[in-house]
Amino acid sequence: MATRRIVSTQKTILDKDDDSTPGQEQSSSTAPAVPIDVIIKLLAFTFAMVVIPIGSYFLTVNTIFKGNSTYAGALAAIMANVVLVGYVIVAMNEDQSEQLAAKKKEGKKD
Template sequence: MTSRRKTSTEKDHPEKDDRNDTTHSASGKSNITPAVPAAVIYKLLGFTLAMVVGPIGIYFMTLNTIFRGNSTWAGATAAITANVVLIAYVIVALKEDESDKLAAEEKARKGL
C-alpha cells in the first residue's frame, strides 16, 4: 500500500485559514472582550451555589427541628427548595434575555 502525499495546493495547517483574524477590530487594535459577560458568570455561580447549599442546608435544618427526624418530609422540602432555585434561575434568565431584546430594539430605533 502506498501513502497519500500532500500536493502543493493543500494547506499544511487545516485549522488556520487565509481569512483575517477575528480578534482584531476595524481599527486594527486587538479585541479581547470575553464571549460571556462577567455578570452572567456571577449569576451562574450564585445559582450554582444556591442549588448545592440550599437543598442540603434545608434538609439538615428541617430534619430535626421541624420534622423531628422524619427524613421523608425533610427530603421533600429539600426537593421543593431545589425546584424553587431552578425556577428562579429560569425567570432571571428570561428577564435577562428580554432586556437584551429591548436594548437591541432601542439601539436599532436610535440608528434610524
C-alpha cells in the same frame, strides 16, 4: 501499499496553519465570549442549588419535622425546584432586557 507524495509547491496542513503574510496582521479578540455578569449569576445559582436544599434538609429534619427525614427530603426537593424556577425567571428577564435594549437602539437609528 501506495502512498501519496506531496509536491513541493503544495502546502501541507502544517503549512496552511502558518499561512500569514508579513504585512497582514491577524485580529485577535480578547473579549470574553460570555459576559461576566452571566457567569456570576450562574455561579450564584449553582452555589444556591447546592446549599439551599442541603441546608434546608439538615435545618428542618430535627427541628421542624422531629426526625422525619421523608418530610425534610421533600422540603429539600421543593427548595431545589424553587432555586431552579428562580434561575429560569432571572434568565428570562435578562433575555427580555436585551431585546428591549436592541429595540431602543433600532428606534434611535431611525
